[in-house]
Amino acid sequence: MGHHCCNKQKVKRGLWSPEEDERLVKYVTAHGHSCWSAVPKHAGLQRCGKSCRLRWINYLRPDLKRGTFSEQEERTIIDVHRILGNRWAQIAKHLPGRTDNEVKNFWNSCIKKKLIAQGLDPKTHNLLPASKTLLHGNGPNPSNRAHQFHSNGAIANDGGAVAATTPPFTISSPTKAAAYDTVTVGPPPPQMAPAPAIYDVRNTAGMLMGHEHHDQQAAAGAEAIPGYPYTDNGGGVLMSFRDQNAGLQTSMDFMNVSSSSSSMDHAAGMPNGNGFSQAMGTAFMDVTPGMWSTTAVVERGMCAGIEVAQQQQQPLPPQGLVHGEVVARPIVMNGGAGAAADKGMDMVDVSSVYGGAGATAFDLELMESCGLFCGSGGGGSTGNAMEQLQWDC
């Protein structure tokens, strides 16, 4: 069955011959492709317009990069896929010269198998159940909240011990690696939240994160942890994002997966996708006073590469760090400005951590591509929560 657009025509199918390629390239180079349906006719090809378009986009475009994927490209694919899921076109935008088809094929033929071989679910990037059992020696356990993938590839379990396992893969982009100092530290202090994971909120537009204090007792009955004012199992953790450039503010309730925003557009500009949505749905803030170390427990749909470690105002004693934490280089702390300060919010200027707009093209593009909270299934039940988030705005 041919394309509906070319049912009436007798069109050739299958592999393209060099002659056909040449005709198409000549025509498109000379005349462009304002209307693909007209291209085969004018180029003298017995193909349908759709086929011509595909051939041009995937193989004949002059700006295409052919050949095997580099290690960095592979990392980028994994990182972005973790957040966006199977949105190949979006992923391909982060890889100049690569097409969605190429990325998709590479994923299916190579990366997917690697992840599975390493005990990771290629859909969610979580550890597969069998691997969790191996790591923890017991079945599903609520306390086993975080399987942490650190930038060095090590896995830390709840106890905070960084497993001395072979890194399943490198989860951080080179640019990220350059932005962090990795610190290996001892066991977390008692007041630390269980299973702190690390996430990364990067917004090259100059996002401000505000951690609003919610001191409600956990609905689940968990007691408030001393020195742990941001943990709120019941009421959720509200996280505010302010775009310094746009002057807009968005807040998110990590536990309840709701949000409010002064701007619909800005709310829609939040990072989205499976990784973020699922991770945020269970994010667990830990901003220990005086330490300024923010961690998050990320459970299902964990964004292994979404690491955020904030710095502290004072040089951080190693024992004050969350175990295995990746520590960002010093950034400017805004002790709470305007209404945020009035509300007792600790404002953290994240922007400088990442060097502002010049941080990495990847992150900027990623944030753009994450324009809507519209996770595409990705295997997570909380994907729609972010869709709901849009409606909540």
Place this chain on the structure above:
DNA sequence: AACAGGGGCAACCGCTTGCCG
């Protein structure tokens, strides 16, 4: 040398989205 099986990749299919009249 011949054959089978598997992997990788190019191309196709069909659904969705966006635009325009």
Place this chain on the structure above:
DNA sequence: TCGGCAAGCGGTTGCCCCTGT
């Protein structure tokens, strides 16, 4: 608002080539 058309996109198919027997 609706319908038609074209483009975009992700999933799937099928061919080709490589490798092992």
